[in-house]
Amino acid sequence: MREFITVTLNGITLGGLYFLVASGFTLVFGLMRVVNLAHGSLYLLGAYIGWSIADATGNWILAVITAPLIIAVIGIILQQGLLRRIQGQDLREAMVTIGVSIVVADLLLAYYGGQSHEFSPPDAINASTNLVLADVTYPTFRLFTLATAVVIGVGLWFLLRHTRLGMIIRAGIDDREMVSALGINIQLVFAIVFGLGALLAGLAGIIGGTNLSVGPGDDSLYLLYSLITVIIGGMGSVGGAAIGALLVGLVAQYGLAYAPTYSVLLTFAMMIIVLAVRPQGLLGRPSV
Amino acid sequence: MIAARIMRIVGLFALSIFLLTFPLFASAFFVVQIGIQSLFLGIVALSLVFLAGYGGMLSLAQMALYGSAGYTLAIITVTYGLPWFVGVVAALIASTLLAVIFALISVRTQSIYFLMITLAEAMLVFYYAEQDRIFTNGHTGINGIRPPTVGPLVIADPTTFYYITLVVAVLVYLALRYIVRSPFGLSLQGIRDNARRMQSLGFNVYAHRVVAFTLAGLVAGIGGILGTWYDGAISPGSVDLTRTINLLVIAVLGGLAYFEGAFIGALFFTLITNFASSFTDRFNTVIGLAFLLVALFFPDGLIGLSRKTVQLVIRAPQWRGKGTVASQSASDLPHAAIHSNGTASDSVNLGKQFMAASVNPEEKEE
Numbered sequence: 001m002r003e004f005i006t007v008t009l010n011g012i013t014l015g016g017l018y019f020l021v022a023s024g025f026t027l028v029f030g031l032m033r034v035v036n037l038a039h040g041s042l043y044l045l046g047a048y049i050g051w052s053i054a055d056a057t058g059n060w061i062l063a064v065i066t067a068p069l070i071i072a073v074i075g076i077i078l079q080q081g082l083l084r085r086i087q088g089q090d091l092r093e094a095m096v097t098i099g100v101s102i103v104v105a106d107l108l109l110a111y112y113g114g115q116s117h118e119f120s121p122p123d124a125i126n127a128s129t130n131l132v133l134a135d136v137t138y139p140t141f142r143l144f145t146l147a148t149a150v151v152i153g154v155g156l157w158f159l160l161r162h163t164r165l166g167m168i169i170r171a172g173i174d175d176r177e178m179v180s181a182l183g184i185n186i187q188l189v190f191a192i193v194f195g196l197g198a199l200l201a202g203l204a205g206i207i208g209g210t211n212l213s214v215g216p217g218d219d220s221l222y223l224l225y226s227l228i229t230v231i232i233g234g235m236g237s238v239g240g241a242a243i244g245a246l247l248v249g250l251v252a253q254y255g256l257a258y259a260p261t262y263s264v265l266l267t268f269a270m271m272i273i274v275l276a277v278r279p280q281g282l283l284g285r286p287s288v
Numbered sequence: 289m290i291a292a293r294i295m296r297i298v299g300l301f302a303l304s305i306f307l308l309t310f311p312l313f314a315s316a317f318f319v320v321q322i323g324i325q326s327l328f329l330g331i332v333a334l335s336l337v338f339l340a341g342y343g344g345m346l347s348l349a350q351m352a353l354y355g356s357a358g359y360t361l362a363i364i365t366v367t368y369g370l371p372w373f374v375g376v377v378a379a380l381i382a383s384t385l386l387a388v389i390f391a392l393i394s395v396r397t398q399s400i401y402f403l404m405i406t407l408a409e410a411m412l413v414f415y416y417a418e419q420d421r422i423f424t425n426g427h428t429g430i431n432g433i434r435p436p437t438v439g440p441l442v443i444a445d446p447t448t449f450y451y452i453t454l455v456v457a458v459l460v461y462l463a464l465r466y467i468v469r470s471p472f473g474l475s476l477q478g479i480r481d482n483a484r485r486m487q488s489l490g491f492n493v494y495a496h497r498v499v500a501f502t503l504a505g506l507v508a509g510i511g512g513i514l515g516t517w518y519d520g521a522i523s524p525g526s527v528d529l530t531r532t533i534n535l536l537v538i539a540v541l542g543g544l545a546y547f548e549g550a551f552i553g554a555l556f557f558t559l560i561t562n563f564a565s566s567f568t569d570r571f572n573t574v575i576g577l578a579f580l581l582v583a584l585f586f587p588d589g590l591i592g593l594s595r596k597t598v599q600l601v602i603r604a605p606q607w608r609g610k611g612t613v614a615s616q617s618a619s620d621l622p623h624a625a626i627h628s629n630g631t632a633s634d635s636v637n638l639g640k641q642f643m644a645a646s647v648n649p650e651e652k653e654e
Contacts, residue, residue, distance in 0.1 A: 086584065094403060
């Protein structure tokens, strides 16, 4: 029973991490129809930059705050510099982001080398917490990850439902041309949303990197989990990303605990079942 | 037009002579590293060009299908020590069956959704190969896969291997060319251009796509057998994200709309990786930048670029004005004539979207 609770907790906290990565991915896709296949690279870049900052200053909190901002700026440069000129051609945009991801992965490998890097977060969140109710001792940082995911999720919900920017974004998801015809600078909104998506990837990079470690290959791993999460949850839906992330996290952890060789197949099976029943994903809209 | 035709015949003749006599004058390095490698990569890229250019399905799962054939071959011939032809047949069946499964999942979606789902499929194959210890032997993979000796043919001999790969490549190329001109191929292109219209005309869109994807899986499997013999080993690294994307790079570099582009892209890619690696460790950066440039500025790939140049030089009569240069330059190919119909109307269609960068892709035809 205790093992089951621990595995379930692992699944939920991992789901929280996947949500952090996938929320930015799905947000960008929902508004701009850009499949940012460099999203995993932004994750990895955020993790490495965060690691460098934490390593240089010894201050993990500073890294958590600054690295995502740096990634947001990089994301905006990527969107304005490369994607804007081919805007609306979704396959070409996907290809450009693939090109970027090849270059970024190679340069990061050259600079940071092949070994994995570890963070040391403040002691307050680095110890273990005794969960009295479940009688389980659990790493505090995992709970912190889950809390961060919940805060980000609520924040995104608030942003999308209760602010003017969110209203514009939702309108833009429905009909881009109409929004710009109403005199709203849709290009500015695109830049903001892409920056926000990159920021979330960078944040997830540091949180994920602190949970596990940072190393080459993480970019493709988290890109895969973002993809599966939004395919299951519904592309473009933040709520769908939350449900998808939770499902993917739980299935991955149960699989690892009880059927180690086949955990990937379980994830695959889940994707098949969801797509067979709802091709657009759990909360997705039917594609146009 | 006549000048163009004569040039094509002369070019084809020269190319055949060159390919046939290549091992006679080229060094072993060129035959093995450049020749064989670009031929089998070209075969795998052919499967992608067939799907993307003629079916409008940009699949990222081809390298995973390649790997499924390679792994099956390795498991049958090395792990179980069965004869090579059992391995070859099983490998082709495996990649074809996996393609059917992948197709059933993914072909209901289109365009960018299709890209994402096939990418997820490909990466799941990679992580499965890495996790499984019973069949695929985890991270290490399977070593010691030797090309067989068939009667008098010692396939392990580089020159023999080159000729066999060349023959297979030509056969696959001709078969696919034949298929895209068959009634099936024509309706597939119709579906690429306007799935809804084809559906109303009574064509089974879903079945056409599944069959096309399955065929492409078979072709990728053929490439997988040759590639695995060539490498002598297979591991998760053979089907990882880098390899998956490399195949896309090859097809896009060459030009997604032409079968010939698959081989040109593969040749170019093999040359870059071999020569860039001699003066820089960062040849992946070079590849990435080359890919970025092509995706940003030359959506038609190298073959589109060369066609444009050739036509500027010989002033083919159908070339006039700017604007739709890409689609017009394609129109001297018989199969490309179908391509250039409805250029302006299809936003979903990849080939078109790639060729006519000026077309407004916002139209929601689908």
